[in-house]
Amino acid sequence: MTTQAELDDRYGRTADPARRRMLWGTVIAVAAAGIGWLGWTAVSTSLDAVSVDGLGYEVLDEHSVRVSFQLTAPPGRDVACAVQALDQEFGVVGWKIVRYEGDGGHAMSRTETVPTVAEATTGLVETCWVT
Secondary structure, three states: OOOHHHHHHHOOOOOOHHHHHHHHHHHHHHHHHHHHHHHHHHHHHHHOOOEEEEEEEEEEEOOEEEEEEEEEOOOOOOEEEEEEEEOOOOOEEEEEEEEEOOOOOOEEEEEEEEEOOOOOOEEEEEEEEEO
């Protein structure tokens, strides 16, 4: 008759301390790498964050609209913005991508004129990003 210790040894159910330490070391290393990666992605995303505040718009005529806005970007970084004009049914009737060189400042006020294919009823900044 076989004992429980003999069965555990035969089928690999023994509590080997070296194996247990290696398993816990692997778990800790993977967890530390995951936490480090999450931390880095959070920091790198916030370093390139650009915020935009619309200040207003003016419909100049049926073929153009002027959009005023203020953007806050990382100092010294180049920024691009997508400015658009919308019609009465919120369809895009004008679109313009503008680029601004980083001048060392943090906040910038800008005004852009967007050409349109039909009369616009509003103008706004769709998004801005660091280039």
